[in-house]
Amino acid sequence: MATIMGEYVDRLITVEMRNRGMNHNIIAPIYDEARREGGGRPITARAAEALVENVGEGDVVLIVTGAGYMPEVPHGESDGPPGAVSIARALYWGLKAVPVYVSEICHAPPIKASSEAAGLMIRDYELAKDRRMGAALITAPEGQSEIDAWADDLLSKMKPKAIIAIERLGPNESGIVHYSTGVAPKNCVNVAPLFDKAAQQGVLSIGIGDNGNEIGFGRIHSFMQDFHPYGRETQTSKPGGAITVTATDIFLPASISNWGAYGIAAMLGFLLKDKELVQDSELEKRIIRACLDAGGWEMRYCTSRFIVDGAEGESSMAIVQLLRDMVRLNIAAPDRGLSHGKMKEVQR
Known part of the structure; x- marks a missing residue:
């Protein structure tokens, strides 16, 4: 049954909504390749099953997000933090896990505001870990030379059972981080070593992205090199394309990373x-609005309009409502009401 449910969840989250000026008509082929490469089953089902299998009460899950930089969006964008919060909320209430957000310093305000709008308060790590009093938030060093040691310390201290990237940019084959349109931001830190080191330790990793430059796309890097408009070259003079080489155990492409x-x-x-592990539409509205108000702006025109990746916020509200109703209907006891006679047994 999880495969059937996952089939339709995957269909819903990969309905593409993009302006033709951006990379468009790409999500269906990308999803098909990711699903084929991953073995053929629906990807959301595989990801959720892996989390249930690997994560238990009191276990730490690192949730890494943050995209967009100065001068355009100094605190990042509205795609990423709401998704990170949705996963954190489901892990916290569903698996009694300890969510720990990981970001750069510049991205911390929208993450904190989004999480607290969802009722998942940001606490000191010790309170979150020892007493499960909310989530924690860890920020990366601002110097690239410090990242390796920081990643080692973080994994050693927290011993996570899983690490999840949501709309988190990763480096290309030359070690350069790009936006999906081939522009290289100047003020970012590459945190991909955290995933490389987690892989060496056997930590479950999941990557969620929507355009090729996010951590996780490394699983289908060669496909993306030929498929993506900036797969082999960018808008810079430096070698390599915009596609990240950083892979995760499970990779999920979506129309919008959230x-x-x-x-x-x-x-x-x-x-x-x-x-209840899926936020309702009104909670989704509060989360996105909190993200925007804290500086996690919509990326197209760099404003606080109620927009995520070009789609109106109401579209995200509709997506969570549909997902929530799919869960409600599929976990309910079989019931055809009073007017349809007896149920017929059907083998699935």
Whole structure:
């Protein structure tokens, strides 16, 4: 049944909504390749099952997000933090895990505001870990030379059972981080070593992205090199394309990265039989609005309009409502009401 549910969740979160001036008509082929490469089953189902299998009460899960930089969006964008919060909320209430957000310093305000709008308060790590009093937030060093040691210390201290990237940019084959349109931001830190080191330690990793430059796309790097408009060259003079080489154990492409996270939360809700693990539409509205008000702006025109990746916020509200209702209907006891006679047994 998880495969059936996952099939339709995957379909919903990969409905493409893009202006033709951006990379468009790409999500369906990318999803098909990621699903083929991953073995053929629905990807949200695989991701949720892996989390249920690997994460238990009191276990730490690192949730890495943050994209967009000065001068355009000094605190990042509205795609990423709401998705991170959705996953964190499902893990916290569903698996009684300890979510730890990981970001750069510049991205911390929208993450904190989004999480607290969802009722998941940001606490000191010790309170979150020892007493499960909310989530924690860790920021990376601002100097690239410090990242390796920081990643080692973080993994050693927290011993996470899983690490999840949501709309987190990763480096290309030359070690350069890009936006999906081939522009290289100047003020970012590459945190991909955290994923490389987690892989060496056997930590489950999941990557969620929407355009090729996000951590996780490394699983289908060669496909993306030929498929993506900036697969082999960018708008800079430096070698390599915009596609990241950083892979994860499970990679989920979505029309909007937040939506991929919502899909995994929905599958957790299905597996754990709890529709409350998916935020309702009004909570989604509060989360996005809090993200925008804290500086996580919409990326197209760099404003605080109620928009995520070009799509109106109401579209994200509709997505979570549909996902939540899918969970409700699929975990309910079989019931055809009073007017349809007896149920016929059907083998699935």
